[in-house]
Amino acid sequence: MRQDRPAQPRRVFLQWLAGLGAVGALGPGFAATKKSAIKKAIPVSGEKIPVIGMGSWLTFDVGDDEAARATRVQVLQAFFDKGGALIDSSPMYGSSQEVIGHCLRKIQNKNALFAATKVWIYGQWLGIKQMEAARKLWGVPRFDLMQIHNMLDWQAHLETLKAWKAEGRIRYIGITTSHGRRHQDMERALAKEPFDFVQFTYNLVDRDVEQRLLPLAAERNIAVIINRPFDGGALFDAVRGKPLPAWASEFDCTNWAQFFLKFVVSHPAVTCAIPATSQVAHMQENMGAGFGRLPNAETRQRMIALYAKLAR
Numbered sequence: 001m002r003q004d005r006p007a008q009p010r011r012v013f014l015q016w017l018a019g020l021g022a023v024g025a026l027g028p029g030f031a032a033t034k035k036s037a038i039k040k041a042i043p044v045s046g047e048k049i050p051v052i053g054m055g056s057w058l059t060f061d062v063g064d065d066e067a068a069r070a071t072r073v074q075v076l077q078a079f080f081d082k083g084g085a086l087i088d089s090s091p092m093y094g095s096s097q098e099v100i101g102h103c104l105r106k107i108q109n110k111n112a113l114f115a116a117t118k119v120w121i122y123g124q125w126l127g128i129k130q131m132e133a134a135r136k137l138w139g140v141p142r143f144d145l146m147q148i149h150n151m152l153d154w155q156a157h158l159e160t161l162k163a164w165k166a167e168g169r170i171r172y173i174g175i176t177t178s179h180g181r182r183h184q185d186m187e188r189a190l191a192k193e194p195f196d197f198v199q200f201t202y203n204l205v206d207r208d209v210e211q212r213l214l215p216l217a218a219e220r221n222i223a224v225i226i227n228r229p230f231d232g233g234a235l236f237d238a239v240r241g242k243p244l245p246a247w248a249s250e251f252d253c254t255n256w257a258q259f260f261l262k263f264v265v266s267h268p269a270v271t272c273a274i275p276a277t278s279q280v281a282h283m284q285e286n287m288g289a290g291f292g293r294l295p296n297a298e299t300r301q302r303m304i305a306l307y308a309k310l311a312r
């Protein structure tokens with residue numbers, strides 16, 4: 001059975017209320033000023049993390065290409081310079097973990113790092129070996145968050161992760177899916193076991209999780225990481241060459257990347273999004289979404305309607 005965790009209905013209610021209030025209302029789950037990054041609390045601990053993190057699928061899988069590695073150092077430097085913390089990777093992403101380790105060694109101001117990776121293999125023993133190898137590749141003393149990738153052999157790995165968390169070898173336990181896959185299985189897993197984090201896909205064209213998974217995560221006090229916030233980059237196709245609406249300035253949004261990311265992280269149950277990029281200029285745009293005001297519930301509906309119209 002899942003361990004009980006303190007129910008915090010008042011906080012969940014206030015978070016939802018923040019989403020319903022005036023444009024830019026930041027409820028008690030938030031902390032932000034114009035100059036500091038917007039942060040949201042991890043429900044199980046209260047620890048606050050910036051709402052914009054970084055993904056690494058494809059973008060950091062550059063192997064030993066020296067020029068590409070040098071650019072990724074700059075991308076990661078821009079991430080930390082703009083107040084970033086959570087980096088997400090996986091053994092599924094080719095050389096990404098090794099490249100992240102290479103970049104981290106070259107970067108000075110990385111104290112805020114919140115290191116999140118995944119286990120993605122059948123078998124508990126092989127999972128242990130994979131997670132130990134990941135720690136060496138990143139060059140970190142321990143991972144803040146270890147997630148079970150795509151629910152693969154999740155019951156076996158959860159046993160290890162519970163023991164490791166109790167020993168202080170990891171700080172949080174998570175589980176992931178994407179592209180709308182296995183949502184019913186995920187619901188059952190979240191209802192039964194004590195996950196601290198869940199990761200799934202949510203963006204302006206993929207909103208299935210609004211129905212059940214996001215409310216369930218809020219109810220169970222589970223932090224939510226959103227993957228594919230740009231639908232793998234496809235969201236940009238419909239808006240290329242089109243101007244932002246004037247009302248985007250009401251929530252401090254200056255480009256389409258921020259429009260897409262502010263939509264995602266303004267959902268009251270979302271803790272952070274992990275856009276991936278291979279470019280410094282894109283990283284700077286994306287990190288800008290973690291500052292200023294966020295859209296309220298009414299504005300979020302307007303954003304959905306506008307995107308649907310542009311994509312028609």
Ligand SMILES: NC(=O)c1ccc[n+]([C@@H]2O[C@H](COP(=O)([O-])OP(=O)(O)OC[C@H]3O[C@@H](n4cnc5c(N)ncnc54)[C@H](OP(=O)(O)O)[C@@H]3O)[C@@H](O)[C@H]2O)c1
Binds near residue numbers: 055057229274
């Ligand atoms: N099951 C799982 O656990 C799972 C599944 C999928 C993804 N994930 C995680 O989620 C992360 C994000 O998902 P994703 O990488 O699939 O897709 P994404 O973040 O939605 O989109 C990435 C694409 O958007 C482009 N992009 C980024 N910033 C941009 C900007 N400001 N302007 C224009 N284009 C921009 C990137 O191209 P440039 O390089 O040119 O910027 C890249 O092609 C992954 O990297 C991974 O860490 C996890």
